[in-house]
Amino acid sequence: MSVDIRSSAAAMAAALRTGEVGSEELTRAHLARIDEVDGELNAFLHVSDDEAIATSRDVDARRARGEELHPLAGVPIAVKDVVVTRGMPTTAGSRILQGWVPPYDATLVEKLRAAGLPILGKTNMDEFAMGSSTETSAYGPTRNPWDTDRIPGGSGGGSAAAVAAFEAPLAIGTDTGGSIRQPGAVTGTVGVKPTYGSVSRYGLIAMASSLDQAGPVTRTVEDSALLHELIAGHDPRDSTSLTDPFASFTEAARSRDVRGLRIGVIEELEGEGFAPEVQARFTESLAALEKAGAEIVRVSCPHLEYALGAYYLIMPSEASSNLAKFDGMRFGLRVVPEDHPTAERVMAATRGQGFGAEVKRRILLGTYALSAGYYDAYYGSAQKVRTLVQDDFAAAFAKVDVLASPTAPTVAFRIGEKTDDPLAMYMNDIATIPANLAGIPGISVPSGLAEDSLPAAVQFLAPALADDRLYRVGGALEALLEESWGGPLLDRAPQLKGVSL
Numbered sequence: 001m002s003v004d005i006r007s008s009a010a011a012m013a014a015a016l017r018t019g020e021v022g023s024e025e026l027t028r029a030h031l032a033r034i035d036e037v038d039g040e041l042n043a044f045l046h047v048s049d050d051e052a053i054a055t056s057r058d059v060d061a062r063r064a065r066g067e068e069l070h071p072l073a074g075v076p077i078a079v080k081d082v083v084v085t086r087g088m089p090t091t092a093g094s095r096i097l098q099g100w101v102p103p104y105d106a107t108l109v110e111k112l113r114a115a116g117l118p119i120l121g122k123t124n125m126d127e128f129a130m131g132s133s134t135e136t137s138a139y140g141p142t143r144n145p146w147d148t149d150r151i152p153g154g155s156g157g158g159s160a161a162a163v164a165a166f167e168a169p170l171a172i173g174t175d176t177g178g179s180i181r182q183p184g185a186v187t188g189t190v191g192v193k194p195t196y197g198s199v200s201r202y203g204l205i206a207m208a209s210s211l212d213q214a215g216p217v218t219r220t221v222e223d224s225a226l227l228h229e230l231i232a233g234h235d236p237r238d239s240t241s242l243t244d245p246f247a248s249f250t251e252a253a254r255s256r257d258v259r260g261l262r263i264g265v266i267e268e269l270e271g272e273g274f275a276p277e278v279q280a281r282f283t284e285s286l287a288a289l290e291k292a293g294a295e296i297v298r299v300s301c302p303h304l305e306y307a308l309g310a311y312y313l314i315m316p317s318e319a320s321s322n323l324a325k326f327d328g329m330r331f332g333l334r335v336v337p338e339d340h341p342t343a344e345r346v347m348a349a350t351r352g353q354g355f356g357a358e359v360k361r362r363i364l365l366g367t368y369a370l371s372a373g374y375y376d377a378y379y380g381s382a383q384k385v386r387t388l389v390q391d392d393f394a395a396a397f398a399k400v401d402v403l404a405s406p407t408a409p410t411v412a413f414r415i416g417e418k419t420d421d422p423l424a425m426y427m428n429d430i431a432t433i434p435a436n437l438a439g440i441p442g443i444s445v446p447s448g449l450a451e452d453s454l455p456a457a458v459q460f461l462a463p464a465l466a467d468d469r470l471y472r473v474g475g476a477l478e479a480l481l482e483e484s485w486g487g488p489l490l491d492r493a494p495q496l497k498g499v500s501l
């Protein structure tokens, strides 16, 4: 096989096209890697060997017949377990959905299947996507391949770890407050949160419907562009799905030209609260872009200070409503108490045992914020803050093309370090949450190694529907930094001590 599992998805796709490698061989190589390392990482909750191999064979046969195939046909992919997959277990990292096998596919999964991407399996995540470390999963934490004593970020730590550890070249994540970008930042991978409404949410198990968005998790900016183009598009089954057209993401990713691009550094998202070396890699990244012809200006978004507070009212409010359907009657777990098993008591017992502490905390918060006497004081005020955040971004984008900040305030922390301190955990998303409140797109691109030789990252934000700008600036920064490093950042990772590649 002349293409190895460390290649980019684009390189794998090219090798498949020329026949240097077959999809079956490529898929088996990834399944073997999962077999080798996932006992240690726990990035996968379910591996779908048979189905992935069947898909790969089908693609190989179609290619042999000379059929016109999608550019990514035959390249394997992993899917976050919050996305429903027909015939394949889907738990959202929760015990309450243990054993549930969905009878339908999410729209984005239909697209992956139609394009011939073998689905390797479902990736681990914080329960119902609530968390920043993948520690709230009911199925045990995922470990960061850079250092297995550390968290891989969250909620999509499984997808990010799988891609960073070469278990999958591509993965799907979801981002409600940063769950694609923050895991990307702490694992040295690329993650994109698309414009709200541009990728169908049909078949995503909803956490907070006005914030949730699915997107790509990859090792290169170009790979994210390729995957994003595949999963985006209008879907009549999602009432918030957009119909607007987009400029080409792959062309933007390949242009690597930032001359004249105005990049605004968000004053409120740097300095204090950000680890010194994370901040240093951010400053160096901007200097590299400036040298390549971008214009760097400072902008202020004064209401970002309140974004985290508003998010932790809006998100739990929506989640408390979305999670009401897990009642022991319709899906997954049902706990029947011995005495007087009335419907109400079955529901209470099922929810009591089926949900973990973080999910319960948020249901309580949300129910409280939505209660009659407090609705205006909490939920209403949070919605007003949301508008102020949107206005801040609108004013900033009148002056600049993209905005920039470090993606996460620190490098990956140790497993267990923040589990007893929900507020400290929530602070991980200080830089990513504002984009979700405003519905705008964001990308996280590795910026180098920071504290303890662990990855740090830069986040770029663009106006709604201008996702192509993220690929332009992200692709350019990746090329500039890789030139200075002499190769991809992941080449400098131990990638699981003691496990050979």
Ligand code: GLN
Binding pocket: 129, 130, 131, 132, 154, 155, 174, 175, 176, 177, 178, 179, 180, 207, 315, 429
């Ligand atoms: N970490 C944030 C939270 O706990 C964001 C999660 C997400 O984007 N799904 O809510």
